[in-house]
Amino acid sequence: MKKTISALLIIIMSFSxxxxxxxxxxxxxxxxTLGKKYPQICHLxxxxxxxxKENWVVTAAHAAILLNEELKKGETPQVTIDHKQYDVEKIILxxxxxxxxxxxxxxxxxIRIKGNITNIPFAKLYDKQNGKGKEITIVGSGDFGTGLTGPQNWDKITRAATNRIDEIDGQWIIFxxxxxxxxxxxxxxxxxxxxxxxxxxxxxxDNVRYIVGVSSNQQDNGKEGVYGVTEYYARINFxxxxxxKNIE
Known part of the structure; x- marks a missing residue:
């Protein structure tokens, strides 16, 4: 089992x-400053x-695999929301x-957490079929850099940036x-x-926040994070x- 998990970790890391x-x-x-406007972001x-939802978060499956293994072993992984930690109760890949x-x-x-979050308005699921051309805001914390340098350092500061959906392809939004x-x-x-x-x-x-996609992977032709790379986010509407069904 240990060998299998180690191999899986290598594959996961290859998807950045x-x-x-x-x-x-x-x-x-x-x-x-823009990142501070998105309290719905939760850190794994x-x-x-x-x-x-009050006790559910959505993420990428490849970001939840190792948390799921911890849960199976009787450990207690956590999610950080608004600087507070909440135990993970259940993970559904x-x-x-x-x-x-x-x-x-x-x-x-x-991921279902123990306890209900009532002080943060949760994001609604985007229900429109065609989002091509719409401007989106992406949020994250971790390695930071620019389009000239690519990733440089991890300072754990939450930032937000914008982009525009270039293509919708089944399960993906692409930009x-x-x-x-x-x-x-x-x-x-x-x-x-x-x-x-x-x-x-x-x-x-109309002052309602919708989640459109979940960060999954990037086509970078060998140099990640520089101008010209293409992003793939799992499309929420899909x-x-x-x-x-799973969070009702």
């Missing part, structure tokens, strides 16, 4: 647990998650989740890291980098019925 990499020409303080030991050295699919999981000269770039453009898989992509509609 994600954090934020941002455009180089915008002061860091702006990304930090090896990733991020999002509060979607998507039944069709699959990960290998080169492939990942159905990368989504649910690129556009450089500042591109006509497609956003004012606070950013993508994920090493550190925080499972982090959210949000859209606010899994909405499965999520609702």
């Amino acid at each position: 647990l994600m954090s934020l990499i941002v455009r180089h020409d915008v002061p860091d303080e702006r990304f930090i 030991s090896d990733g991020e998650s999002t509060l979607i 998507h039944p069709n989740f699959h990960i290998s050295e080169t492939f990942i699919e159905n990368d989504i999981a649910l 690129n890291f556009d450089n500042p000269e591109s006509e497609n770039t956003t004012e606070l453009e950013g993508v994920s980098g090493p550190g925080d898989s499972g982090g959210p992509a949000f859209i606010d509609v 899994y909405k019925k499965w999520i609702e």
Whole structure:
């Protein structure tokens, strides 16, 4: 079993647990300030998650695998929400989740915590079929860098950045890291980098916060987090019925 888990850990790390990499020409303080507006972000030991009900968070399955193994061994993994720690009670990986050295699919999981969070408004599940072209806000903490450098250091500061959905493809929402000269770039453009898989992509509609996707993986052609990489987030609408069935 130990050998199996070690091999699994290597595969998981090859998919880069994600954090934020941002455009180089915008002061860091702006990304930090934006990050403070998203209290729904929840921190795992090896990733991020999002509060979607008083006692449920959603994350990437590959960020929850090792937590699930800890739970099976009788250990008590925790989720940090608003600087407070909550014990994990149950983890549900998507039944069709699959990960290998080169492939990942159905990368989504649910975590039930002990106790109810009543002081933070949870994010609602996005229910629109087509989000192409919409601006999203992604949130994470961990390795930080810019589109020129890629990931540089992990300072554990929560940041948020923006991007625009370039494509919807079944279970995925897909977007690129556009450089500042591109006509497609956003004012606070950013993508994920090493550190925080499972982090959210949000859209606010009429003062209601929706989670649109969950950070899964990145196509980087050998150099992660630089301008031109492509992000893949598990699309919440694709899994909405499965999520609702399990958290009702």
